[in-house]
Ligand code: SAH
Ligand code: SF4
C-alpha cells in the first residue's frame with residue numbers, strides 16, 4: 001500500500017447514499033487514498049448518484065460531465081460513477097460520459113477495492129453492476145472517524161437493510177437497489193458499538209421499509225432491534241427511516257413510546273390522500289388505514305412529531321384526488337413534509353400509465369401543497385413556545401439569531417436538535433458538542449426554534 005493519492009466524493013441522494021459514501025471512503029483509505037474537500041486536488045473523483053427523480057439523475061451526469069476538460073489536462077485523473085444511476089445505466093453511462101473510468105453499481109460496492117487496484121494499474125472503462133448478496137459484511141470496518149465530507153460529529157446513519165420488494169409503481173428503488181435483504185442484528189449492534197466508542201451519540205437506522213426488518217431472514221423484529229440498539233452505551237438517541245404505513249405495527253408504536261432513546265418523531269410517507277391514486281401507486285393501504293394508524297400513534301405518543309413524503313401529479317391525478325391530499329394535510333397536521341412533483345422513471349411501471357399530468361400543472365399543485373403545509377409547520381412549531389425541549393448539541397450556529405446577545409467572552413450561539421427533530425438555536429457559555437441540554441423555547445420560526453438553556457439568564 002505505497003500508493004498515495006487524494007480522493008473526492010460527491011454524494012447526491014438519500015441518507016443511504018451518505019452511509020454508502022462513508023463506506024466507499026473507508027475502502028478508498030484502505031487502498032492508499034486520503035479524502036479531500038478540494039476537488040482540484042483529487043486524483044480520483046467519485047460521484048455517488050441517485051436515480052429517484054429526473055433532476056437527481058441529471059445532477060450526476062452534469063457533475064461528472066464537467067471532468068471532460070480536466071481529464072484532457074490530467075489524463076491520470078480517475079472518474080467514478082457509483083450508486084443508483086450507475087446500477088441503472090451500466091455500460092450505457094459511457095454514451096453520455098465517455099471519459100468515465102469506473103461505473104460501480106450499488107450491488108458492486110463490496111468489489112470497489114478490487115477495482116481500485118485495477119484502476120491504479122492503468123485499467124479503464126470498468127463496469128460492475130453484478131448482483132451480490134454481501135453488500136456490507138464484506139466491507140472493511142475502519143473507524144469512521146475521519147470521513148472527508150461534512151456532517152456533524154455526533155450523529156451517523158447506519159443502513160440495516162438493503163433494497164426494496166414493494167414495487168410502488170413510480171419508484172426506481174427496487175430496480176437499482178435490488179431485493180430486500182436485512183443485515184444481521186449482531187453486525188448492526190457491533191457497528192453501532194464501534195461508532196459509540198468513537199464518540200457518536202445519535203444514530204439513524206436506515207432501510208426503505210424498516211418495519212419489515214428481519215422478516216425474510218426470520219430474525220428479530222425491528223422493534224426488538226431498536227431495543228438491542230438502545231442497550232449500546234454512549235448512544236443517547238435512536239432515529240429511523242423509513243417506515244411504510246402498510247407495515248406500521250402496534251409493536252413499533254409501543255417501542256417508540258417505551259424505549260427512552262427512541263426519538264418521538266416518525267417519518268411516515270403517505271404519498272397521496274386519494275384512494276384511487278394510492279391504489280395505482282401500489283402502496284398497499286388506503287387513506288383510512290393511514291389515518292387510523294396515525295391516530296393510534298398520536299394516542300400512544302401524544303407529543304410525537306410527524307413528517308411525510310408526498311408526490312403530486314401522479315398520472316391521472318384529478319383535481320379531486322389532489323384535493324384529497326390537501327384535505328389529508330389539514331386533518332393530520334404534519335410537522336413537516338417533503339413534497340415532489342411526479343417524475344417519470346423509465347424502469348418504473350407508471351412511466352407507461354396514461355393521463356400524464358403536464359409539468360406546469362404539477363408545479364402549480366406542488367406550490368399549493370407547500371403553501372398549505374407552511375400553515376401547519378408554523379402552527380406545530382408555535383405550539384412548542386414555552387415548552388422545555390431536550391436538545392442534543394451539534395455545534396455552533398453559523399447564522400446568529402437577532403436575539404443573540406454576547407454577555408461574556410465565552411458566550412456562543414449553539415445549535416442542536418430536539419428529539420422531535422426540530423432545529424433549536426440557543427446561547428450558551430459552557431455546553432459542548434454531544435451534550436444533552438434542556439432548552440426553554442421562546443420563539444418559533446418556519447425552520448427552527450430559539451430558546452434558552454433552563455436555569456440560564458432569560459431575556
Ligand atoms: N422507501 C421510502 C422512500 C423512498 S424514496 C418509502 O417508501 O416511503 C423517497 C421519496 O421520493 C418517496 O417517498 C417519494 O415521495 C419520492 N419519489 C419516489 N419516486 C418518485 C418519482 N418517480 N417521482 C417523484 N417522487 C418520487
Ligand atoms: Fe420505492 Fe415504494 Fe420501495 Fe419506498 S417502498 S423504496 S417508494 S418501491
Ligand code: F3S
Nearest residue numbers: 013014050051052084
Ligand atoms: Fe436515490 Fe438510490 Fe436513495 S435512487 S433516493 S440514492 S436509494
